[in-house]
Amino acid sequence: MKFNFFHLMPYPYLPEDFDDVEKYPSMSLTFSNSHFDPAKGVDLYHRYLDELEYADELGYDGIVVNEHHQSGYGMMPSPNVMAAALARRTSRSKIMVLGNAIPIRGNPLRVAEEIAMLDHLTRGRLVSGFVRGIGWEHYAHSVSPADSRSRFNEAHDLIKKAWTTEGPFQWIGEHYEYRYVNVWPRPLQSPHPPIAVPGAGSPETMRWVAENRYMYVSVYAPTKVVKTWFDGYRKAAADLGYEPDPENIALATPVFIGESERSAMREARQHVEWLFHKGLRQGAEIVFPPGYMSAPAMRGLLKAGMKPYPELSFSELVEQGYVIVGGPESVRNRIGELRDELGFGQMMTMLAMGDMSAEMTRRNTEIFATEVLPHFRTEQAGETPPVALAQT
Amino acid sequence: MTTTVDQPAAAARRLDIGSGSISYFRAGSGRPVLFLHAAGGAGEWGPHHQLISEHFDLIAPDHPGFGLSDDLPEVRAMDDLVYHYLDLLDRLGLDQVDLVGASFGGWIAAELAVHSPRRVRKLALLGPAGLRIPEHPVADLFIMTPPQLLGALFHDPGIVESLLATEPGVEDILRSYRDLGALARFGWKPYLSNPKLEGRLRRISAPTRVVAAEHDRIIPRAHCERYAAAIPGAELVVVDDCGHALYGERPDAVTAAVTDFLAD
Numbered sequence: 195m196k197f198n199f200f201h202l203m204p205y206p207y208l209p210e211d212f213d214d215v216e217k218y219p220s221m222s223l224t225f226s227n228s229h230f231d232p233a234k235g236v237d238l239y240h241r242y243l244d245e246l247e248y249a250d251e252l253g254y255d256g257i258v259v260n261e262h263h264q265s266g267y268g269m270m271p272s273p274n275v276m277a278a279a280l281a282r283r284t285s286r287s288k289i290m291v292l293g294n295a296i297p298i299r300g301n302p303l304r305v306a307e308e309i310a311m312l313d314h315l316t317r318g319r320l321v322s323g324f325v326r327g328i329g330w331e332h333y334a335h336s337v338s339p340a341d342s343r344s345r346f347n348e349a350h351d352l353i354k355k356a357w358t359t360e361g362p363f364q365w366i367g368e369h370y371e372y373r374y375v376n377v378w379p380r381p382l383q384s385p386h387p388p389i390a391v392p393g394a395g396s397p398e399t400m401r402w403v404a405e406n407r408y409m410y411v412s413v414y415a416p417t418k419v420v421k422t423w424f425d426g427y428r429k430a431a432a433d434l435g436y437e438p439d440p441e442n443i444a445l446a447t448p449v450f451i452g453e454s455e456r457s458a459m460r461e462a463r464q465h466v467e468w469l470f471h472k473g474l475r476q477g478a479e480i481v482f483p484p485g486y487m488s489a490p491a492m493r494g495l496l497k498a499g500m501k502p503y504p505e506l507s508f509s510e511l512v513e514q515g516y517v518i519v520g521g522p523e524s525v526r527n528r529i530g531e532l533r534d535e536l537g538f539g540q541m542m543t544m545l546a547m548g549d550m551s552a553e554m555t556r557r558n559t560e561i562f563a564t565e566v567l568p569h570f571r572t573e574q575a576g577e578t579p580p581v582a583l584a585q586t
Numbered sequence: 587m588t589t590t591v592d593q594p595a596a597a598a599r600r601l602d603i604g605s606g607s608i609s610y611f612r613a614g615s616g617r618p619v620l621f622l623h624a625a626g627g628a629g630e631w632g633p634h635h636q637l638i639s640e641h642f643d644l645i646a647p648d649h650p651g652f653g654l655s656d657d658l659p660e661v662r663a664m665d666d667l668v669y670h671y672l673d674l675l676d677r678l679g680l681d682q683v684d685l686v687g688a689s690f691g692g693w694i695a696a697e698l699a700v701h702s703p704r705r706v707r708k709l710a711l712l713g714p715a716g717l718r719i720p721e722h723p724v725a726d727l728f729i730m731t732p733p734q735l736l737g738a739l740f741h742d743p744g745i746v747e748s749l750l751a752t753e754p755g756v757e758d759i760l761r762s763y764r765d766l767g768a769l770a771r772f773g774w775k776p777y778l779s780n781p782k783l784e785g786r787l788r789r790i791s792a793p794t795r796v797v798a799a800e801h802d803r804i805i806p807r808a809h810c811e812r813y814a815a816a817i818p819g820a821e822l823v824v825v826d827d828c829g830h831a832l833y834g835e836r837p838d839a840v841t842a843a844v845t846d847f848l849a850d
Contacts, residue, residue: 483770
């Protein structure tokens with residue numbers, strides 16, 4: 195099993211009255227950037243990059259960055275900038291961009307070019323994720339959510355063709371038109387960097403990821419719901435006549451390890467609550483703007499009856515599997531149980547959570563690397579350790 | 587094919603058009619009136635329809651992607667909608683109609699009248715969208731919660747309260763999500779407007795009445811005033827004690843303002 199260290203890069207310094215939901219309905223889109231202190235921003239970016247580099251030193255298989263816009267929840271409007279900063283300061287881990295929000299980026303060829311550059315800078319350690327972008331990001335970049343999926347599909351097709359077909363060629367599509375497509379450089383990895391796609395239960399995404407044989411990554415949901423997603427992905431693959439490699443199924447989840455079960459529960463609460471009650475406080479109207487979801491996906495969502503994140507208590511979040519909290523042994527056991535139940539072969543572990551301090555994040559990252567990671571490595575002793583794959 | 591719906595005076599009918607079919611109501615007799623609904627109101631036969639159909643041959647279609655109409659994915663932008671409605675008039679054998687449009691439907695009506703002035707005998711626009719006036723921005727319908735949206739649509743808080751008293755079911759939520767999704771297709775950017783429309787309104791030759799709500803918290807009344815100023819000879823009528831949901835809030839007064847105008 196592979197373990198990747200996922201950093202959201204949140205802005206933890208919220209105003210004291212942030213619990214006033216009327217005043218601050220969300221940390222995204224409408225949360226004024228007057229609350230952003232540039233001096234703190236400098237320190238945060240460098241601290242967060244240090245944390246990702248530390249995960250590389252500790253032997254994580256991958257370090258993960260992602261894209262969000264106009265938000266204190268995640269301060270990476272361009273994950274490619276962060277990946278570039280990491281490329282020359284790390285040497286072992288895969289650098290996973292999870293992902294570029296291609297429907298809202300306007301110019302897909304720019305993404306094809308940047309990823310190809312990053313593939314070289316990382317000497318082929320790059321994993322290229324593609325996402326549609328959360329609903330609010332369609333407001334933030336003024337792209338109609340009704341066009342989101344067809345823009346995503348077309349941008350993907352164009353990028354893939356640009357990476358794999360000798361240019362120049364012409365592209366004339368519904369959303370994008372180029373008379374000359376001829377990207378320099380071509381990617382280092384052949385035919386192109388591995389592709390990962392986060393999904394949140396939409397049947398169209400499951401089928402599309404299965405058709406392309408990409409990695410399907412879950413986002414925050416209870417275990418029983420994630421199970422239906424992974425099963426849906428496996429079913430879509432089975433319909434196409436193959437069984438996905440478990441490494442193409444990834445569970446993304448926040449993890450907090452304490453010295454003991456009891457201390458972990460005590461220490462984690464504040465940070466888990468920060469993530470789900472503040473970071474993920476957002477109304478359905480900005481997460482699923484009109485046109486963003488297909489009718490079957492919306493029906494599925496309504497029937498799943500998932501509570502909004504801020505309405506879930508800390509103990510519900512732990513019990514339902516949104517987060518993993520415990521001492522080293524119980525975290526190991528929990529991950530083993532989840533792997534057996536869900537059948538994933540990779541984890542995107544979010545070990546830097548919300549308003550955790552630098553010291554606490556470092557400790558969490560380190561305990562996970564020393565107490566959890568080796569356990570699963572030993573289990574698969576027959577396999578080549580991923581570290582040996584790194585190109586230095 | 588006829589689909590029966592739970593409506594007292596008119597049943598929805600279907601018409602094959604484009605890549606699928608649309609749903610429409612048709613009732614009454616006399617001169618034909620094409621009624622283009624707002625972002626809400628698709629698939630419903632309301633008191634305003636009933637009142638207009640008592641004097642005219644009322645044709646009230648659901649826009650593509652709204653109500654009971656198919657998506658018709660080839661209809662993607664406002665110009666496609668204009669051609670869609672020109673096709674519809676041809677299919678129904680109607681050379682000229684009286685055209686009534688509310689809000690989003692008012693925008694379509696104005697574009698249609700700009701495109702083919704001679705096919706419109708008279709034009710009534712009820713709180714129409716379609717103009718870009720940065721100093722009087724249109725409220726962002728897409729980002730509102732259902733209670734916020736209802737609160738902004740009606741002037742009378744009693745109506746809002748009674749509408750909010752009933753918890754919507756899954757099917758109700760899906761229906762309005764689909765209607766707003768279709769609206770996003772035509773009006774996300776530029777937001778519910780065609781920046782070129784205002785300059786083209788001079789092409790409209792039909793006598794025009796613009797009906798404005800006294801308290802419009804969705805499309806500021808300035809939009810109605812600009813329409814009335816730009817369309818040659820247009821008159822502006824303001825309905826008192828009324829919000830943007832004109833025919834939803836004051837069907838009698840609003841319909842009278844329309845039927846009186848269309849009568850002569």
